[in-house]
Amino acid sequence: GEDVEQSLFLSVREGDSSVINCTYTDSSSTYLYWYKQEPGAGLQLLTYIFSNMDMKQDQRLTVLLNKKDKHLSLRIADTQTGDSAIYFCAEGTSGTYKYIFGTGTRLKVLA
Amino acid sequence: DADVTQTPRNRITKTGKRIMLECSQTKGHDRMYWYRQDPGLGLRLIYYSFDVKDINKGEISDGYSVSRQAQAKFSLSLESAIPNQTALYFCATEDGVVTGELFFGEGSRLTVL
Numbered sequence: 001g002e003d004v005e006q007s008l009f010l011s012v013r014e015g016d017s018s019v020i021n022c023t024y025t026d027s028s029s030t031y032l033y034w035y036k037q038e039p040g041a042g043l044q045l046l047t048y049i050f051s052n053m054d055m056k057q058d059q060r061l062t063v064l065l066n067k068k069d070k071h072l073s074l075r076i077a078d079t080q081t082g083d084s085a086i087y088f089c090a091e092g093t094s095g096t097y098k099y100i101f102g103t104g105t106r107l108k109v110l111a
Numbered sequence: 112d113a114d115v116t117q118t119p120r121n122r123i124t125k126t127g128k129r130i131m132l133e134c135s136q137t138k139g140h141d142r143m144y145w146y147r148q149d150p151g152l153g154l155r156l157i158y159y160s161f162d163v164k165d166i167n168k169g170e171i172s173d174g175y176s177v178s179r180q181a182q183a184k185f186s187l188s189l190e191s192a193i194p195n196q197t198a199l200y201f202c203a204t205e206d207g208v209v210t211g212e213l214f215f216g217e218g219s220r221l222t223v224l
Contacts, residue, residue: 008151031211042115042201042215043154088153094211097144097167101154 004102006089011108018076020105022089025070029091029100032065034074037086037104046087047074076107084109114138117202117216125224130189132219134202142205143185144213145169145177147198154201160185161207192223 004024012018024032030051035043049056049063049072056063062075076083086106092099115136124130134143141162146154156169158177166177174196178186189196199220203213 004153033212035213040217042203042217043213044215045212048210048212092211094209095207097142097156097159097161097169099156099211099213101146103151103153 004089004091004100006087006102006105008103009106009108011110012079013110014079014081016079018074018079018083018107018109020074020076020087020089020107022072022074022102023070024072024089024091024100024102026091026100027067027070028093030093031091032063032072033088033090033092033099034061034063035088035090035101037088039085043088079107079109081109081111083107113217115202115204115214115216117200117219119219120217121220123222123224124192126191126193128192128223130192130221132187132200132202132221134185134187134216135183136185136202136204136214137183138204138206138214139182140204140206140214141182142207143179144203144205145175145185145187146201146203147171148201148218149198157187157200189221192221194223197221197223 033048034046060077086104089102144159145157202216
């Protein structure tokens, strides 16, 4: 069945880079997404990548997509304490209802 | 004000009680969703609606029902709450065009004793 897997926890020091990894199973998905959930809040889209791209960079964020291995990663450069949150990987296709979310990775940034 | 508003934000109830969680949105989106979040399980889809006359079950609809009262309002009901429905519930909207970005409410934390 369709599944999106992530590691549950990641801890980094302030100023270091964070890399959050995700594997997915549905190769027909059009987009792959990264959502951020801060404490007490809903999920908010951080960035996304179209399935025919390999990389997308947006300021401190770099998304890498390896379609062969169905592996997605999110790199946050110069990680700050405000980046502490849960990060969800998701796959889906606009126009359908089917958005599959990962379990979420809790990022803790140590000062 | 938030674009997607959920009420109540927190609720404690007893087994067997009927509970309604409400969601309203000002984004003008036709598509609305209800998800449930459990630790270590991510988000799972309960119900979705593509317009006022369109209601569809998601992967975990048993024990839940929904009502789409208007484009802006989508309610989730638990007819007879049970403890394993204790979770964080999210409403989301989508414009259905281009990237498929979902816009989430802040969540409703439900505890069933």
